[in-house]
Structures are given as C-alpha cells and as structure tokens.
Amino acid sequence: MTRLASHKVMSLVQTQGLKMTPQRRAIVEYLQTAKTHPTADEVMTAVNRKFPMTSRATVYNTLNWLKENRMVKEVFEGGVVHFDPHTAAHHHFVCNKCGKVEDVDCSAINEIKLCSLPDHQKVETMEVTLRGLCAACQKSK
Amino acid sequence: MTRLASHKVMSLVQTQGLKMTPQRRAIVEYLQTAKTHPTADEVMTAVNRKFPMTSRATVYNTLNWLKENRMVKEVFEGGVVHFDPHTAAHHHFVCNKCGKVEDVDCSAINEIKLCSLPDHQKVETMEVTLRGLCAACQKSK
DNA sequence: TCTCAACTTAGAAATAGTCTAAACAACGAA
DNA sequence: TTCGTTGTTTAGACTATTTCTAAGTTGAGA
Numbered sequence: 001m002t003r004l005a006s007h008k009v010m011s012l013v014q015t016q017g018l019k020m021t022p023q024r025r026a027i028v029e030y031l032q033t034a035k036t037h038p039t040a041d042e043v044m045t046a047v048n049r050k051f052p053m054t055s056r057a058t059v060y061n062t063l064n065w066l067k068e069n070r071m072v073k074e075v076f077e078g079g080v081v082h083f084d085p086h087t088a089a090h091h092h093f094v095c096n097k098c099g100k101v102e103d104v105d106c107s108a109i110n111e112i113k114l115c116s117l118p119d120h121q122k123v124e125t126m127e128v129t130l131r132g133l134c135a136a137c138q139k140s141k
Numbered sequence: 142m143t144r145l146a147s148h149k150v151m152s153l154v155q156t157q158g159l160k161m162t163p164q165r166r167a168i169v170e171y172l173q174t175a176k177t178h179p180t181a182d183e184v185m186t187a188v189n190r191k192f193p194m195t196s197r198a199t200v201y202n203t204l205n206w207l208k209e210n211r212m213v214k215e216v217f218e219g220g221v222v223h224f225d226p227h228t229a230a231h232h233h234f235v236c237n238k239c240g241k242v243e244d245v246d247c248s249a250i251n252e253i254k255l256c257s258l259p260d261h262q263k264v265e266t267m268e269v270t271l272r273g274l275c276a277a278c279q280k281s282k
Numbered sequence: 283t284c285t286c287a288a289c290t291t292a293g294a295a296a297t298a299g300t301c302t303a304a305a306c307a308a309c310g311a312a
Numbered sequence: 313t314t315c316g317t318t319g320t321t322t323a324g325a326c327t328a329t330t331t332c333t334a335a336g337t338t339g340a341g342a
C-alpha cells in the first residue's frame with residue numbers, strides 16, 4: 001500500500017514556494033513509519049522526541065497542509081481525528097469493540113461504479129467505512 | 142427515508158429502566174423535524190427555545206445515548222460533529238466546496254456485497270461517503 | 283402519596299484546535 | 313559566503329467542544 005512519499009512532499013514544497021524545515025521533515029518521517037493512524041497529539045509527542053520544542057501550531061499547520069494537498073487522509077473515530085498516511089485508494093475497517101482502525105484494500109469495494117445521484121451532484125471520490133469485529137475481538141469474546 | 146421514531150425511543154427507555162423526561166422528549170422531537178444534520182450546539186439552541194434552562198450535559202448525554210442505541214448516526218464534516226436522525230440504511234454526499242452534507246439513497250451502493258476481508262474481520266455495517274460538487278456549487282462555479 | 287433511582291443543573295475541568303506577535307531560519311541572489 | 317526576503321516556528325493566550333461533579337429535582341412504580 002503506497003505511503004506518503006518524501007519526494008512528493010519536496011516537490012509540493014518547491015512548487016508552492018515554501019521551505020523545507022527540520023520540523024516538517026520530522027513530521028513527514030514519523031507519518032511514513034507509523035504503523036497506526038496517529039492523532040495530532042501522537043504526532044506531536046513523537047516529533048518532540050526529536051525536536052523537544054516543536055509547538056502545537058507547527059504540528060497542526062503541517063498536518064493541515066498535508067491534508068489540503070491530499071498527502072494524508074483524515075479519519076474520525078471514537079470522537080478523535082486520526083491521520084492516515086496511506087495515499088493509495090483504500091478504505092477503513094473499524095472494530096465496534098476495541099475501536100481499532102485498520103486499512104482495507106478490498107477489490108470488491110474498488111469495483112463499485114460511482115452511481116449517478118438523484119440531485120445532480122458530481123461525485124469525485126468515495127470513502128467506505130466498514131464496521132464489525134476485528135479478528136482479535138472475535139477470539140476474546 | 143425512515144426517521145428516528147418516538148415509539149422506538151419509548152421502548153428503549155422502558156426496556157433499559159430509564160425515565161422519559163421533557164428534555165429528552167424535546168431533543169428527540171427536534172431531531173425528528175430537523176431538515177439538516179444538526180450539531181450538538183444546534184440541538185442545544187433549539188431545545189433551549191422550549192426549555193430555557195436545558196444544560197449542555199443533558200444534551201450531550203441524550204445524544205450519546207441515542208447514538209449508542211443506533212437511533213442517530215454521527216457524521217464528522219468540516220471539523221464538526223453532526224447528528225443524523227435518519228435510521229434507515231443510507232449514505233452521505235459531502236460537497237468539497239461548500240461543505241454541505243446530503244443524504245444519499247443510492248441503490249447502486251446498497252447493492253454492494255460485503256466482501257470477505259483478508260484479515261478475518263467480521264463486517265456488520267458499511268458507511269459510504271461520496272465527495273464532489275453539489276448541484277448549487279456546480280452552477281455557481 | 284411515597285420513595286428512590288435516575289435525571290438535570292450550573293459551573294468547573296479536560297481536551298482539541300486556532301491565533302498572535304515576535305524571534306528565527308531557509309534559500310536564492312549578489 | 314554573506315545578505316535579505318519571506319516563510320516558519322515558538323510560547324502562550326484564546327476559542328470551541330465535550331465531559332465531569334456535586335447537589336438539588338423529578339418520573340414512575342408500589
């Protein structure tokens with residue numbers, strides 16, 4: 001599954017006339033290695049292990065900029081916003097018991113044809129959230 | 142499209158040994174008539190027109206209780222949590238320009254067969270969010 | 283009517299996210 | 313390499329959202 005790529009971030013920075021700072025680099029690197037879908041607070045904590053003075057504002061600014069440029073997806077679960085560094089088309093599975101969010105690459109979903117909507121909306125993208133019991137919670141039941 | 146039904150709320154109250162208070166009734170009635178997907182704050186404001194002293198805690202308690210009992214759906218858009226009083230299976234369309242959330246009853250989506258997932262999750266429900274341009278924003282472009 | 287568990291209330295507290303103004307630093311130009 | 317422009321970072325104040333608390337209130341069964 002394709003992840004947030006450094007060279008894409010670099011080219012975004014350049015075409016928009018921005019600057020690549022150590023803080024931005026650290027945030028992007030953390031997202032690249034994250035095994036989960038971290039919250040803003042988790043990104044904050046992780047980046048502060050490298051740069052102890054990184055401020056909330058910088059973390060939120062960078063995450064929002066990545067989001068606006070479609071380098072990360074926002075996922076809302078359990079009352080908290082998570083950031084998903086996977087950029088390839090994919091969907092999410094949420095466990096109703098433990099709340100864990102997993103990525104799903106299900107061809108059956110990707111084959112859905114975008115239907116024409118009754119009110120003449122123009123559909124550009126689609127996100128699917130499946131809910132149920134994850135493998136671990138089925139066993140521990 | 143089926144909406145939050147009073148008799149279902151009543152029977153939930155009774156089977157759970159709870160009490161039906163005027164505040165709860167007012168919140169449910171407002172959700173039944175709402176044309177949009179109101180936020181907690183909008184519910185608060187509306188209910189306070191009838192019961193001027195209704196507290197935040199009561200509104201949040203009631204909304205959370207309805208959510209846990211699947212009488213309303215939570216929809217996160219534009220950094221804000223909305224509550225959707227439609228209980229029938231349906232999905233959402235979000236306009237990328239104006240942020241408006243519309244209900245979608247699209248048979249093409251409902252016909253999707255829930256695929257078997259690679260990691261043995263047990264899928265119980267599915268939510269689809271379509272994004273694009275709403276009819277109004279296509280015209281005003 | 284009585285009783286008690288459930289409920290509501292105001293306000294405090296926790297949590298999440300944005301804004302500000304001053305100091306700082308990346309990077310292209312000289 | 314130095315300089316200057318301009319974008320960036322910082323701490324902390326501020327706003328908004330949601331939860332918690334303790335005390336008083338009330339719905340509904342007996």
